[in-house]
Amino acid sequence: MITLRRLNDEPFVLNAVLIEQVQSLPDTTISLINGKKIVVKDKMDEVVQMITAYYQRIGLQHVQKEAGEDK
Numbered sequence: 001m002i003t004l005r006r007l008n009d010e011p012f013v014l015n016a017v018l019i020e021q022v023q024s025l026p027d028t029t030i031s032l033i034n035g036k037k038i039v040v041k042d043k044m045d046e047v048v049q050m051i052t053a054y055y056q057r058i059g060l061q062h063v064q065k066e067a068g069e070d071k
Contacts, residue, residue, distance in 0.1 A: 002050040004030075005041040014038070016054040022047050 001013045007027070014030070021031040024044040031037050040047065 002047075002054050004038075004047065004050075007039060007041050009041065016051045017060070019051060022051075 002016045003011055003013050005011055018032045018034070019030055020033045022044055023029045023031070027039050028042055028044045028047060029037055029039050030047065042050075
Protein backbone atom coordinates (compact mmCIF):
# COMPACT_ATOMS: atom_id res chain seq x y z
CA MET A 1 0.00 0.00 0.00
CA ILE A 2 1.20 3.49 -0.82
CA THR A 3 -0.02 6.81 0.58
CA LEU A 4 -0.91 9.45 -2.01
CA ARG A 5 -2.57 12.90 -1.96
CA ARG A 6 -5.67 13.92 -3.86
CA LEU A 7 -5.63 17.33 -5.57
CA ASN A 8 -7.25 18.83 -2.43
CA ASP A 9 -4.30 17.45 -0.35
CA GLU A 10 -6.46 14.75 1.26
CA PRO A 11 -4.27 11.67 1.82
CA PHE A 12 -5.45 8.19 0.84
CA VAL A 13 -3.91 4.73 0.62
CA LEU A 14 -3.82 2.73 -2.62
CA ASN A 15 -2.85 -0.88 -3.23
CA ALA A 16 0.08 -0.42 -5.64
CA VAL A 17 -0.42 -3.90 -7.12
CA LEU A 18 -3.61 -2.58 -8.77
CA ILE A 19 -1.72 0.11 -10.73
CA GLU A 20 -1.43 -0.48 -14.45
CA GLN A 21 -0.04 2.88 -15.59
CA VAL A 22 1.14 6.25 -14.25
CA GLN A 23 1.10 9.33 -16.50
CA SER A 24 1.73 13.05 -16.18
CA LEU A 25 -1.01 14.81 -18.19
CA PRO A 26 0.13 17.38 -16.64
CA ASP A 27 -1.50 16.19 -13.39
CA THR A 28 -0.33 12.75 -12.33
CA THR A 29 -2.98 10.27 -13.43
CA ILE A 30 -2.95 6.68 -12.20
CA SER A 31 -4.78 4.03 -14.24
CA LEU A 32 -5.82 0.93 -12.33
CA ILE A 33 -6.23 -2.58 -13.75
CA ASN A 34 -10.02 -2.24 -13.38
CA GLY A 35 -10.05 0.80 -15.70
CA LYS A 36 -10.54 3.39 -12.96
CA LYS A 37 -8.37 6.54 -13.14
CA ILE A 38 -7.20 8.54 -10.13
CA VAL A 39 -5.65 12.03 -10.35
CA VAL A 40 -3.16 12.79 -7.58
CA LYS A 41 -1.07 15.74 -6.46
CA ASP A 42 2.11 13.65 -6.11
CA LYS A 43 4.64 13.90 -8.96
CA MET A 44 4.90 10.94 -11.35
CA ASP A 45 8.51 10.19 -10.34
CA GLU A 46 7.52 10.15 -6.66
CA VAL A 47 4.68 7.71 -7.35
CA VAL A 48 7.00 5.40 -9.30
CA GLN A 49 9.49 5.47 -6.41
CA MET A 50 6.73 4.61 -3.93
CA ILE A 51 5.55 1.73 -6.12
CA THR A 52 9.09 0.38 -6.48
CA ALA A 53 9.71 0.61 -2.72
CA TYR A 54 6.40 -1.17 -2.05
CA TYR A 55 7.29 -3.96 -4.49
CA GLN A 56 10.65 -4.37 -2.73
CA ARG A 57 8.98 -4.54 0.71
CA ILE A 58 6.56 -7.28 -0.34
CA GLY A 59 9.04 -9.21 -2.49
CA LEU A 60 7.66 -8.39 -5.95
CA GLN A 61 10.72 -6.51 -7.21
CA HIS A 62 11.98 -9.59 -9.10
CA VAL A 63 8.65 -9.84 -10.95
CA GLN A 64 9.01 -6.23 -12.14
CA LYS A 65 12.55 -6.91 -13.42
CA GLU A 66 11.49 -10.10 -15.22
CA ALA A 67 8.73 -8.20 -16.98
CA GLY A 68 11.30 -5.68 -18.23
CA GLU A 69 9.71 -2.76 -16.41
CA ASP A 70 12.63 -1.90 -14.15
CA LYS A 71 14.76 1.03 -15.35
